[in-house]
Amino acid sequence: MESFLIKGGVPLHGEVTISGSKNAALPIMAATLLTEEPCVIRHVPDLSDTRFMVQILASLGATVSFEDGTLRVEARKISDYADYDLVRKMRGSVCIMGPLLGRLKKARVSLPGGCIIGARPINLHLKGFAALGAKIEITGGYISATADVLTGNSLFLGGRAGPTVLGTANIMMAATLARGVTVIESAACEPEVVDLATFLNAMGAKITGAGSPTITITGVEKLHGAEHEVIPDRIEAATFLIAAGATQGEVTLRGARAEHLRAVIDKLGEAGVGVERQGANLVARGLGALKPADITTLPYSGFPTDVQAQMMSLLALAPGTSIITERIFESRFMHVSELARLGAEIEIEGPSAIVKGGKPLSGAPVMASDLRASAALVIAGLAATGETQVNRIYHLDRGYEKMDAKLRQLGARICRVEE
Numbered sequence: 204m205e206s207f208l209i210k211g212g213v214p215l216h217g218e219v220t221i222s223g224s225k226n227a228a229l230p231i232m233a234a235t236l237l238t239e240e241p242c243v244i245r246h247v248p249d250l251s252d253t254r255f256m257v258q259i260l261a262s263l264g265a266t267v268s269f270e271d272g273t274l275r276v277e278a279r280k281i282s283d284y285a286d287y288d289l290v291r292k293m294r295g296s297v298c299i300m301g302p303l304l305g306r307l308k309k310a311r312v313s314l315p316g317g318c319i320i321g322a323r324p325i326n327l328h329l330k331g332f333a334a335l336g337a338k339i340e341i342t343g344g345y346i347s348a349t350a351d352v353l354t355g356n357s358l359f360l361g362g363r364a365g366p367t368v369l370g371t372a373n374i375m376m377a378a379t380l381a382r383g384v385t386v387i388e389s390a391a392c393e394p395e396v397v398d399l400a401t402f403l404n405a406m407g408a409k410i411t412g413a414g415s416p417t418i419t420i421t422g423v424e425k426l427h428g429a430e431h432e433v434i435p436d437r438i439e440a441a442t443f444l445i446a447a448g449a450t451q452g453e454v455t456l457r458g459a460r461a462e463h464l465r466a467v468i469d470k471l472g473e474a475g476v477g478v479e480r481q482g483a484n485l486v487a488r489g490l491g492a493l494k495p496a497d498i499t500t501l502p503y504s505g506f507p508t509d510v511q512a513q514m515m516s517l518l519a520l521a522p523g524t525s526i527i528t529e530r531i532f533e534s535r536f537m538h539v540s541e542l543a544r545l546g547a548e549i550e551i552e553g554p555s556a557i558v559k560g561g562k563p564l565s566g567a568p569v570m571a572s573d574l575r576a577s578a579a580l581v582i583a584g585l586a587a588t589g590e591t592q593v594n595r596i597y598h599l600d601r602g603y604e605k606m607d608a609k610l611r612q613l614g615a616r617i618c619r620v621e622e
């Protein structure tokens with residue numbers, strides 16, 4: 204297994220280009236299954252998660268090539284069956300269900316299981332498929348969804364933590380080929396949902412309202428091939444903005460979209476990190492002393508759960524008390540005990556982490572537990588004195604394209620080593 208070795212204490216300076224969004228790319232890749240015609244998707248990040256999705260598409264019978272960020276898929280004839288061994292590797296693989304059900308009117312997909320950040324149920328996805336007329340059965344760890352015809356319906360997709368991102372994507376994809384009109388209420392408003400709707404509309408779907416809580420899909424007979432460019436990754440961008448602030452550096456992000464990052468930029472300002480738009484770029488700058496801030500993760504356009512861990516590293520450096528409340532995933536605080544190994548003082552009280560910031564951080568070996576927790580440990584290591592070894596960075600490679608190379612380009616002393 205590989206680790207990052209980081210010699211901290213160097214302010215980051217320079218320019219970095221933001222990759223395509225992982226969480227937009229995954230459902231868009233799945234959506235190519237909705238047509239037998241060729242699709243071309245550009246700006247796809249080269250990550251282990253996108254490579255898993257390539258394997259899943261190929262295992263379903265599609266012809267797939269992925270080179271230099273361009274994915275070409277031709278799903279002329281596909282099967283309805285996705286095996287446990289493929290699906291268990293990535294929770295995001297659940298978004299193949301909607302396209303399979305839409306196109307074949309049947310899908311048999313292994314239940315994805317939970318993960319370290321929480322239970323991650325899919326009851327809302329299944330509720331949505333059932334509302335379109337699918338019969339759902341769960342046997343032997345597999346979900347089977349079948350329908351003679353899918354029929355548009357009006358459905359409420361909100362759950363205990365609000366809307367569901369991949370649930371909205373799944374129902375939207377299935378409904379493109381249903382008979383009649385589907386209205387999703389309490390739909391997720393994330394930019395990744397909007398990007399998927401843009402691609403589906405380019406394929407001939409009739410979707411309006413994506414980006415708002417009410418999405419209307421008028422079913423069509425058939426979808427055709429299309430080309431699309433994936434939006435920039437707002438979570439990668441947020442991670443670099445925070446790394447710039449944590450090291451008191453100045454970093455220009457090429458291709459990051461300020462309009463997708465409003466909540467993050469607002470909280471960074473409160474914490475003493477300036478972010479300004481310069482043409483198509485964003486520039487982040489440490490403004491001197493960091494300040495505490497209180498944060499609650501919420502569905503878009505609130506503060507993203509996928510940036511909670513990285514923000515905790517920044518606030519651990521800010522003298523004073525910050526309260527971080529996690530409202531989306533129940534156990535997304537695995538980074539807390541690892542940050543403590545670097546000297547951070549953080550207590551967990553129910554869904555909140557109380558960060559008593561400003562304690563000096565010093566390098567230590569730490570263990571990455573999930574994707575965003577890994578990024579948080581890298582940020583803390585960059586700001587700490589001495590050497591930090593972040594172990595198990597395969598988690599990080601799932602969602603950050605060439606993070607070590609990008610950080611080196613900004614002057615960080617970071618290298619990849621065998622554990």
Ligand code: EPU
Nearest residue numbers: 226295323324325326327328362364366367368369531574
């Ligand atoms: N939920 C349910 N029932 C469902 C589905 C979700 O109760 O059927 C609950 C979840 O347990 C959670 C909340 O609803 O409490 C929101 O989960 P959501 O379904 O929105 O999460 P997701 O679609 O499975 C995507 C991202 C995650 C990101 C979340 C929230 C992808 C591939 N994954 O997951 O990204 O944290 O939305 O924004 O798009 C990451 O990139 O590190 C990551 C985990």
